[in-house]
Amino acid sequence: MTRLLFLLLAALTACAGPSATSGDKGGLVPLRLAESDLSRAYTPRRLALLVGVSAFDDPRWRDLRFSAKDAIDLGAVLKDPTRGHFDQVRVLTRPEETTKEAILAALRQLRREATRPDDVVVVYLSAHGTLARDVRGELTRYLVTRDASYRDIPQTALSMDALKLEFEQLPSRRRLLVLATCHSGSGKSLLPRELEAELAGIKSGFYARPLEESSRASMVFAASDWGETAREDDSLRNDIYTHFLVEGLGGAADRNGDGAVTATEAHDFSRRRTFAFTEGRQRPSAEILEVGADPVILAGRIDRAGQPEMFSYNPRLDGFTLKVDGEPRLELPGGTAVGPGRRTVELTKGDTVLVRRDVNVMQGQRLPLEQLLSEAIPRRSLSLVGGMVSFADAQSRRDVLPAAPQVGVVLRLEDVPLENLGLMVDVGFGRGNRTLQVAPGSEVPFGYTALTLGVAAPYLWRWERLTLFAGPRVAALYLRRSFDVEAFSGGQRYFTVSPGVVAGLAVRLGERLELTAQSQLLLTYVVVDSRGQAVGFLGGHAGVGYRF
Known part of the structure; x- marks a missing residue:
């Protein structure tokens, strides 16, 4: 008992030590925190979840040759400290990691890890895609997981609605979802025979875009346009879109020369090369809900002011040609870098000129073309x-x-x-x-x-x-x-x-x-x-x- 009282008195003496003054009601114990620890606590994290599903339990789903390799190759770029410099990259390719429940569990784990609004989060999925009618009879897109049953798709495959729900619940405002899959019935996709017969003659535009209403600051990239085929290629030994995406992250996609490759730059690079490689049969698409002054950086670091950029991913402008100083630069959607100074910008389709304006662009500026359109119409x-x-x-x-x-x-x-x-x-x-x-x-x-x-x-x-x-x-x-x-x-x-x-x-x-x-x-x-x-x-x- 005497020893216990002594220990209590010693503790009280320590709490009322020399840091307290006679006028204080209590003392403050100084807490020493290293500046590097504080910096780490407040620095946004860069997290990626990459899934490649190559093999399937149901033999009616044909195995994919390069889906696992796609995820591994992209992961190597993102983990590379000289390129992607991501803090955490999880690559799921093993059979036990590519079931429906395993993928959902990994997405929920990512939600617990990416807790800051300014964290950069990338989710990549390479697999078969398919279509089936859900329990309400509505046509729905599905990701074919390893354990998906060809005869019971709604119950066993991962619906895009469920994927959308998990993706939207990520706290990050800087997030990217890449779907290296399709649902057209060929390429990286299979459809049940009865559904193939039902959809015969229906244009690809019938298919609903599953993630186009994702919350702000979300980007959704697809390896093909809606209803088209995403392809693997023996000579590239990858999904075609993924191959050029990885190539662009090496620095080739840095169109404005600021030292960093943003998500939109990487997608535009891969989209154009995929289109050319497939001779127009595969057109990667994008749903970009917010592209601002702080885009999602996938590789490199911004170390200098880049060239001015003009861009649009608004579906209303798809198919229009951007001309700068009379020179055709690109067919929208997409973006291009231009020289700083006064430029004459035109949006045309055939002989129709939608807008023609003279604008002053500065080094490092990013100009959404929708802004020119809105300014061209008097308010x-x-x-x-x-x-x-x-x-x-x-x-x-x-x-x-x-x-x-x-x-x-x-x-x-x-x-x-x-x-x-x-x-x-x-x-x-x-x-x-x-x-x-x-x-x-x-x-x-x-x-x-x-x-x-x-x-x-x-x-x-x-x-x-x-x-x-x-x-x-x-x-x-x-x-x-x-x-x-x-x-x-x-x-x-x-x-x-x-x-x-x-x-x-x-x-x-x-x-x-x-x-x-x-x-x-x-x-x-x-x-x-x-x-x-x-x-x-x-x-x-x-x-x-x-x-x-």
Whole structure:
């Protein structure tokens, strides 16, 4: 007991040692942390999971010659400290590692390891791909794992929906999924015979893109376009796309010369060489949801400012040709490096010029071509419109103002104050003569002046030349009536500010002109026969607008 008390007193003395002052409520024990340890704790990690499925339990899936080698070769590049310099690369090729459950378990383990938003994560899968109808009867893409049964694909193979779910749950905002597989019924793919017969004659565009809605900062690369065949090649001893991907990571894909190979640079390099090698029969594709100033670097390090780059992976621009200073550079999607300075940029398809602009590009700048497209279309519109205004209820139309014509001006600002939001200001004016029926067979003439001023903040939906908009609106309504009859001569005035809604559309006829139509509903308050009531005030207008 004496020894125990002594140890307790010694511990208390240590806690109240010389670091505490007389005015302190307690002492602080200094914690020494090495700067290198802190740096490691906050440095983003680079992690890769590479899967190559070459052999299958079910003999009806033919073995693949190079899938395991694909994963091993790519892993060697990513682990190389002079090229990929990844911190962790897991390569799964053994039979016990390539089952459905083993691959899902590896993805979940990766989710536990890549915990920082700025970690770089690469998932690569080389295997057969196939199509089958799931339990709901919907056509679904599947990755053929080692234990997949040819006769029970939905239950035994790995669906792309399950793969998508695991991929989207990765905390990293800088992630890449590469699918070196296909589902067209040939090459690295097999289809059940009954499904082959069902799909005979269906164009490849029928197949849904399984991961196109991946969350922001995700990139999904496929070795072939949807419905095409991904091929292995004896002379290359690899999947063709993977062979050129590995070659590009050696430095050949560094198109802007900044010392690093980004994911998009590597894909573009491999895509072009795969297309040329297969004489156009295999066209690798990409779904890139965010490409910003901080792209996913797969090899090398940025050690200098690169040449300016222009790029687009937007499906809307697929097939357009990018010309710089009159010289064709590439057919989109993809990217190219250009010299710094003032450049004339054109997007063309055949004889059609979608956009032509002069831009100044600087060293190290990355210019999305969609930006030029959006800037080329003016986002402001001034429209001259005409239409009708009327109260919604019959009593107000009878006792206050029947339906009346109106002309007006509408100013619409798009993407103000935020993207896909608009700001609208409209002014309407109407003047004329109407009659009130005060008794059967007795009508009283009057003159009217109606003036409306509205401000709205609608949401915008845009497809090609069509823009739809709808949203809240606040408007002021001024109404004046003047009578000149034997029983009464004089005027009445009415003014209110009330909430409402607006909806409409605009169709661009060219770069500047558009046709527009809109309707609005205002909830207002009027007094009829000494009785106040809330009523609706409607308006419908159409006209021609000028974008500027």
